Amino acid sequence: MIFSLFRKDPRRTTIAALYARIADASRVPGLYAALGIPDSLEGRFESLSLHMILALRALRDLPPPADDVAKDLTDAFFRDMDASLREMGVGDTVVPKRMKKVAAAFYGRAQAYDPAFNAGNGTELAQALGRNALGGDAPARGLARYALAADESLKAVTLEMLLESSPAFPAPEAFSEEGSR
Helix, strand or coil: CHHHHHCCCHHHHHHHHHHHHHHHHHCCHHHHHCCCCCCCHHHHHHHHHHHHHHHHHHHHCCCCCHHHHHHHHHHHHHHHHHHHHHHCCCCCCCHHHHHHHHHHHHHHHHHHHHHHHHHCCHHHHHHHHHHHCCCCCCCCHHHHHHHHHHHHHHCCCCHHHHHHCCCCCCCHHHHCCCCCC
16 A cells, blocks of 8 residues: 555656646747747746646647646646745745745736637737736737747647647747748
């Protein structure tokens, strides 16, 4: 009985691998250099949140058990955020308050981006990404084009493909302002 506590759960391993691939995609240098996401703690959170939102949108449209995968993937994201706060030295008594703020920020972004994604509205998405990801009033046009292209390519992915290989995120450099001229 006690040895079952030390066995690897294949489902959890699969979700951890998927989450790691999404996190890796959110750290691609082109997102920061070509698309203007600030290379800071906040910028990295914004990039990871955007990539998680894209993956969760893809899972939303897939048949079961994609909904279970989405829940497990969201849990992995919040476990990672919790661990990151603790690594940064946030005290145990403060972590729950900070996690509420992280959750509110994440779900707020998902709610702000969803209508623009659903409508394929690059202008609206660029405004929302400019406010959140770039932290300013200027629209993030290149980042919006990148996100819409990623959303479109993820629609063609099956659950098996998503779990077995990297999600289909495009090269950020192709969407920079210079690259689009």
